[in-house]
Amino acid sequence: MTKSLSRRALLRNAAAATAASTLGAPMIWAQNIKDITLRQFGTGVSNLNAVADKVKEDLGFTLEMTALDSDSVTQRAATQPDSFDIADIEYWICKKVWPTGNLQAMDVSRIANYDKIVGIFKDGKLGPDSEIAQGTAPHSVGFIEEPGATGFAAEQTNWMTLIPTIYNADTLGIRPDLIGRPVESWAELLNPEFKGRASILDISSIGIMDMAMVCEAMGEIAYGNKGNMTREEIDKTIAIFSEAKRNGQFRAFWKSFDESVNLMASGEVVIQSMWSPAITAVKTRGIDCVYQP
Template sequence: MTDRPSRPGGLNRRKFLYGTAAATTVAASTKLFAPAVQAQEAPTLRYLGTAVNQSAEIAAKVKEDLGITIEYIPVTTDEVTRRVVTQPNTFDLVDIEYMSLKNVVPTGNLKGMDTSKITQADNITTLFTEGTIDGQPVGDQGTAPKKVIWLPGEEATDFATEPTGFMSLIPTVYNADTLGIRPDLIGRPIESWAELLNPEFKGKASILNIPSIGIMDAALVVEALGEHQYADKGNMTRDEIDLTIETLIEAKRAGQFRALWQDFNESVNLMASGEVVIQSMWSPAVTAVRTQGIECKYQPLKEGYRAWAAGFGLPATIDGRQQDAAYEFINWFLSGWAGAFLNRQGYYSAVLGTAKENMEAYEWAYWMEGAAAEQDIMSPSGQLLAKAGEVRDGGSYQDRLGAISCWNAVMDENVYMVRKWNEFVAS
């Protein structure tokens, strides 16, 4: 679960439901009235993922371009993983986070994806395939995609250490997370993760209550405070987990946190109401606060970002026409239109070149090059995201993603970590 619970521009619920309903109706009626000609009819793909990633615009565009009907199965992030593990026959395509792969791949429920069938395979950003940007290595602590993107073959239950012809997931969207702040209520520059536990913000700070992500934000704070240097923040030893949780418990007992949040909307409300002035935050939440006319900054910090990434996977049981359709859809997804759509929401797309061709020069300059907006920047649904002259928080693609410190992860000591996290909540 990372920062995609809502898109900045906002496809609203009605539109989404309408789109899904329409897609479902079409799917149902075609099956109902033409069972005999099923082999010839345009295929339907059951797309498992979180609701926020499943835009009606994308489904409509695919229908128009390829004739493929996308049938969204919107569930929560945790449910995506649970469903892949427990009911792998209930979808044709899954949109899942790389960090979940450690839990999913050993079950053998995902099919290795043949890169020779992906037209843009060679153009997928090196951030995923090699862990570099412009030849410079970026932080790879945690479940960095390069560690889990390659599989030894089509049927695999573990990962390959170097490039093979098979990918676990074809990347779709990724971003780098940091702290959100209320500059109007803080009134001074914020530069370090350490500020989250600064007693100056006692009772006005918040951290997210999703153990696997919250602990990494906490680890960034512990490092920034100079208390400990982790070998890998995304894979702590038991002692490191104890230390990190101890730091959190101390802060909690001292009344540092106003609340913990678990759900995207909670973080928006905490920030917008002024209950909290500094907290872990997801980029669309910052946008949501801003669209209420309240100042909110997605503050770049000197210790770097916590990154996350998601991609498309196929269930092990898929084959034949369904599989061809899935590949066709993924190829379409990487071919530019969808990439531009994602970039305009402040996320990043996997194949940058094709997305660039689908964006206006001034849009590309604002979102990807860190330049001041030449004109007002609009979301795909037409909401104003930035006025002319504004610069994106954190700057260019290279500046933001080059400063990644760690990636969302599932630790080897996950069970222990969750238990300790519950201790923090109970303290």
């Protein structure tokens, strides 16, 4: 009887063979590592050609990288499990896609630098007295009880869902050369001074948080928990930004990393919610751009 093997099963077998070879066990190579291609996808923040080049140089195999916007990453991880080997996803996305059973947990004992991962990703606290973050705190979706579980564990276990690779705090990106004065508040995003030259990201799970930061800074709404808003808080937040949109406050809304870079680099936008690597990408073009504290 012939039993077919999935791509992932073949890759697992190849990995097992590699481990065996380090122990000196006899083996027959079914595939040269140079012929292996791992298919990875994620957002433009992390899908950098330099990473794939370094993987090829140091490890010998090919890393095929695909950059998508966050919503498309979510959809692909949830609906196309046979289209990838590595999913580079954000923690809020993990909450949406892990229950599908499409992702495989990692054995903590095999993560060499596990002890160096900071507490935010393990118990929700950077220090003993830290408050646990609002929203999808990473540790709350970071572990499962056992392989195959589609729900999350309440505390650290031996099975980790994600390994953190990129860490930043979203804030405003600005063009100081075009603004000409200090910007010190999220409220500036809706300042009429920047009418038609502001932007915000069109990724609902993140954008709503940035919108809440603006509304709170304006003194319009005092949220109980931005990560678990009441219906009244949601309605009022959306109403404030809908009015701003009707009044022409926004030049555009961006969904992808590259869109945010191009809007800022072109000068069409002078203030927008932005990610740290996007600021760096603008700076590499010789353009003054600041990740606003």
